[in-house]
Amino acid sequence: xxxxxxxxxxxxxxxxxxxxxxxxxxxxxxxxxxxxxxxxxxxxxxxxxxxxxxxxxxxxxxxxxxxxxxxxxxxxxxxxxxxxxxxxxxxxxxxxxxxxxxxxxxxxxxxxxxxxxxxxxxxxxxxxxxxxxxxxxxxxxxxxxxxxxxxxxxxxxxxxxxxxxxxxxxxxxxxxxxxxxxxxxxxxxxxxxxxxxxxxxxxxxxxxxxxxxxxxxxxxxxxxxxxxxxxxxxxxxxxxxxxxxxxxxxxxxxxxxxxxxxxxxxxxxx
Numbered sequence: 569x570x571x572x573x574x575x576x577x578x579x580x581x582x583x584x585x586x587x588x589x590x591x592x593x594x595x596x597x598x599x600x601x602x603x604x605x606x607x608x609x610x611x612x613x614x615x616x617x618x619x620x621x622x623x624x625x626x627x628x629x630x631x632x633x634x635x636x637x638x639x640x641x642x643x644x645x646x647x648x649x650x651x652x653x654x655x656x657x658x659x660x661x662x663x664x665x666x667x668x669x670x671x672x673x674x675x676x677x678x679x680x681x682x683x684x685x686x687x688x689x690x691x692x693x694x695x696x697x698x699x700x701x702x703x704x705x706x707x708x709x710x711x712x713x714x715x716x717x718x719x720x721x722x723x724x725x726x727x728x729x730x731x732x733x734x735x736x737x738x739x740x741x742x743x744x745x746x747x748x749x750x751x752x753x754x755x756x757x758x759x760x761x762x763x764x765x766x767x768x769x770x771x772x773x774x775x776x777x778x779x780x781x782x783x784x785x786x787x788x789x790x791x792x793x794x795x796x797x798x799x800x801x802x803x804x805x806x807x808x809x810x811x812x813x814x815x816x817x818x819x820x821x822x823x824x825x826x827x828x829x830x831x832x833x834x835x836x837x838x
Contacts (some may be wrong), residue, residue: 674701691736704728771819
């Protein structure tokens, strides 16, 4: 029998252990539980290293909203919180809520399917969860048979949402796409040099560091930055970076030793 390995992530320990025990009663389901995002990532890392990767992650949408006591470390079992040594993705996974954890899992463990467990129907957050990589959004108080159907469904590449959320989620996703399209159009109005400057801004470089990287004078970079802000219709670097990220602009690839090296070449053409 092929067993489905499920990891429940919820900082309400009683709920997590009760759900894990209920799921573990199924003959083809093996379950562990974790009480935080970092603990979940450590558990995923260890399972992958041991060749026993999890198939589905069930994560509380409001993970981290409460401050539970830190449990003693123990070996993971069918209904016990999992603990594991610190690892690469755990160090990067100081997630503060369930949706942030979804994004972290998609990055570190793309084969794992994630389902968000929520106490409320929230179209905006459900849309954000799907954009982060979730395969489903279900109510915490749904029946066990419904949850099992979702678990098995996401393993068949299905996406599951409550019917009452469909319209709202589609509206949110459409609005997000329109916002992204508008941002992309503004970015496309930039010259190649201005686009390079914007990528440096997205990477967090200041004016002098951009000048060093692009072999321009700080004065020329300042002019380019002003042009970028004007064409994007924003009034600050932070706003420009936020718009660029919505448009999918990738940060400049910073090689070692580039940042902080100031090179002024005022005669260089822009």
